[in-house]
Amino acid sequence: MLITVTRSGGFAGFEKLRSLDTSDRADAAELEGLAQRAVAPVADGYHYRITVDDDVLDLQDPGLSDDQRALIRTVLGEGA
Structure with missing residues (x-):
């Protein structure tokens, strides 16, 4: 499974993009469950x-x- 996370914003406005391939990881099942x-x-x-x-x-x-x-x-006009 390929999992990609992009984070943007913050004080400096930097974007960080990283991908992780779970196929060769010992914790693949745990990461795939988290992702799902x-x-x-x-x-x-x-x-x-x-x-x-x-x-x-x-x-x-x-x-x-x-x-x-x-x-x-x-x-939406649903009160304060």
């Missing part, structure tokens, strides 16, 4: 796309920050 659970959709969870001018962010609940949750509630 990480990308599985959350049952009954909401998905959000927030667009601010030209910036787009895709999110899934749970896992929203307090600020993201407040913005979503306000824009």
Whole structure:
């Protein structure tokens, strides 16, 4: 299994992209299980796309920050 993770943002705005091939690893089964659970959709969870001018962010609940949750509630008119 090939697993790729990209991290971007942060203070300096650097992007880091790394891939890992699990085929020759002793911990392959554990990593593959983590990967499969990480990308599985959350049952009954909401998905959000927030667009601010030209910036787009895709999110899934749970896992929203307090600020993201407040913005979503306000824009969708669901109280504060």
